[in-house]
Amino acid sequence: MKYLRIFLLFLILSDCAVGQNLSSKIAKIKADPAYKWGEGSGYTLEEADKEALENLVRSVSVSVSSSFSQQEAQMAVDDESLFSENIESRMKTYSFATLQNVGQIILSEENPAKIFRYISQSEIDKSFEARQDRALSFVNDANKALKSAQIGDAIKYYYWAMVLLNTIPNGAAVKSRFEDGSETLVYTWCHDRICRIIDDLTFEVSDMRQSPSYSTVVFDVRFRGIPVADLDFQYWMGQRYSPLYSVKDGRGTADFEHLSEGDRLKLKIEYQYAHIAKNLDAELRGCFETDVPAFPLGNIQKFVPVMIQKNEQEDKAVSGRKSKKKENSATIPETQDDLRISAYARNQEEEYEPVKFATPLDETPYREIMRRIEAAIGQRDYESVSPLFTPDGYDMFNKLVAYGKASIVAAPHYRFIQFGDEVVCRSIPMQFRFRNNKVFIEDVTFRFDKDGRIDSIAFTLPDSIEALLFDAGFRWNNHSRLLMMEFMENYQTAYSLKRLDYIESVFSDDALIIVGKALKTGAVGRMDTPLFNDPQVELTRYTKAEYIRRLRSSFASKEYINIGFEDIDIAKMTKGGEIYAIHIKQYYHSNNYADTGYLTLLVDMRDSAKPTIHIRVWNPKKDPNFTALKFLQHGATLLD
Incomplete structure (x- = not known):
């Protein structure tokens, strides 16, 4: 009993000593101006911690308020009492996920x-x-996107740079030095850049298609005369604006119940892309979910008269004639002022000579089949054309017309390419509308087997990638060009149409599947590889079974998925046949998630009927030192 009393007394004294040490430590922190702190209480530890963090952020806000000028912080708000509240809103964007070592x-x-x-x-x-x-890196991303006429990306990244700069002390005073040695205020320059981009956008009505219930207007969308690769916009419907509509490869659409030639349409250009930012990472999500005042960008509207422009469609990449680079992969024309402020190297105009592909000896039967397909889509009489398909082809056709409300948005201009025993038909321009009125535009390719039946369907690659694959200066034989085109189109379409059977068949049983996740600043990833070793990206490896199981769950939770590609880098083995490394920028959109990242694949296409993916890596960040050739050299050892 005596020893028990001594033990209990020891515990009590130990607790007192620990409490005194904690009290002493807290007192020192509170007295030290090099620290900011906050206390919280509540019924649970979670409630207490939330209040402590909120008070910590409030303490940080007070300490940095002098770094924000009154004019900057009030953002055109005349009530001076809102000043501290404004600063606190900005500091809340750091909150729990982005402040390190709290x-x-x-x-x-x-x-x-x-x-x-x-x-x-x-x-x-x-x-x-x-x-x-990170704000400056967004500016660099925007500059690169502008060069490729990816106008939506350019506007988005410039705006996100402004958003981030708006939440740091002296953000409005951040400068960047350009190639000619001059400096400019980044925030002001981004604001001006967005406004000038929108000013230089043109929308012209190129077609108008009538249906019993509504009219679809087709826009030709250009930036300084070059077709716009990507852009989102809304249009005025009489009482409200529409949901977001997308532009792809210079083509956009809008649907109206009542419309006639001579009407004037009002469009609004999207520039915030908040729905993507909130899914990208905690930092941007924090910026868009707090009450930081928005900043106006001036006129973001376009007024378009409904006057049909009869433009002759260019025959793309099959004529063999020598021409300039395809319009939407060319360098954006620059004003003298752009030359001064450009922080990226100017691409020189190059001659673009498309390769010649074999064509069917007689296109007539294929054209007749495609006319019947057009009629079936327009009349929604899909079963009437089932004899024109193989069983697999008809299954894909049903998935296609079930991919949102499908309609044809412009008169097709067909191109037929002979690819071994197949005939490739490119393409029908289609619009797909979903329940939340989200709309995508895709050109749809149909592939005929040796018996003249449609065996597969796919969304075409962007014009910029097609221009690369079809450029005669790209020293591949035509078989390799068409093989790569077919594989990439099948791959992106399989995810969009949720073709889990195809995805499962295309991965090898022992495939190396790695998914990267951007970490908050200061954290360190837990997996390292010779090529993907960014400490700010956590890499997680999955087996094929685990990956397919995750995909099945993801597909089930989504109304739609839309995959887009840009900026492709391809390497092909010089010996050993059709083995490729592909490194490409991927855009992923769905009704409940969106992201942008970099997809890397090692694909064995020696059996062209059964391509096999041995390595798949998705990385949220681009490594400037990484190339497809490096990946091929390392990854090909798996195939030995």
């Missing part, structure tokens, strides 16, 4: 729970610096 001391676990949170000023400064660096 200390925590639990003072009590119940009755009530109490928590003390603290962070050093040096860690706060690191967070501000990291956010500034």
Whole structure:
């Protein structure tokens, strides 16, 4: 009994000593100006921690408020009482996920729970610096996108750079140095850049198609005369704006119940892309979900008269004639001012000579079949054309017309290419509308087997990638060009149409499947590979079974999926046949998730009927030192 009393006394004294040490530590932190802190209490530890973090953010807000100019922080708000509230909203964008090395001391676990949170000023400064660096990286991404007429991406990245700069002290004063040695205020320059891009956009009505219930207007969308690769917009419906509509390869659409030639349409260009930002990472999500005041961009509207423009469609990549680069893969014309502020190297105009492909000896039967397909889609009489398909082809056709409400948006201009025993027909321009009125435009390719029946269907690749594959300067034989085109189109379409059977068949049983996740600043990834070793990206490996199981669950939760590709880098083995490394920028959109990242594949296409993916890596960040050739050299050892 005596020893038990001594033991209990020891425990009590130990608890007192620990409590005194904690109290001493907290007192030192509170007295040290190099730290910011916050305390919280609540019925649970979670409630107490939330309040402590909110008070910590409020403390940080007070400390940095002098770094925001009154004019900058009020953002045209005349009520001076809103100044501190404005600053606090900006600091909340850092909150829990982006501030690093935030200390925590639990003072009590119940009755009530109490928590003390603290962070050093040096860690706060690191967070501000990291956010500034990311804003500047968005500017670089926007500059590159503008060169490829990816106008939606350019506007999006310029705006996101402004959003991030708006949440750091002295963000409006951040400067960047350009190639000629001059400097400019990045925030102001991005604002001006977006406005000028929108000013230089043109929309012209190129076609108008009538249906019993509505009219579909087809727009020819250009930036300084070049077809726009991507862009989102809304149009005025009389009482409200429409949901977002998308432009792809210079073509956009809008649907109206009542419309006639001579009407004037009002469009609004999307520039925030908040639905994508919120899914990209915690940092951007925090910026868009707090009450940081928005900043107007001036006139983001376009007014378009409904006057049908009779433009002759260019025959793409089959005529063999020598021409300039395809329009939407050419360099954007620059004004003298653009030359001064461009932070990227100017691409030189090059001669583009498309390769010659074999064509069927008689296109007439294929054209007749395609006319019957057009009629079936227009009349929604799909069963009437089932004899024109193989069983697999008809199954894909049914999935296609079930991919949203399908309609043809413009008169097709067919091209037929002989590919071994197959005939490839490119393409029918189609619009797909979903329940939330989200609309995608896709050109649809049909492939005929040796018996003249349609055996497969796919969404075509973007014009910019087709221009690369079909450029005579790209030294591949025509078989390899068409093989790569067919594989990439099948791959992107399989995800869009949720063809789990195809995806499962195309991966080898022992495929190396790696998915990357961007980490918050300061965290370190847990998996390393010779080629993918960014410490700010966590890499997770999956077996084929695990990957397919995750896909099945993901597909079931989504009304639609739309995959887009840009900026492809391909390497082909010089010996050993059709083995390829593909590195490509991928856009993923669905009704409940969206992201942008970089897809890398090692594909064995020696058996052209059964391509096999041995390695698949998805990475949220682009490694400037990474190339498809490096990946091929490392990955091909798996095939030895």
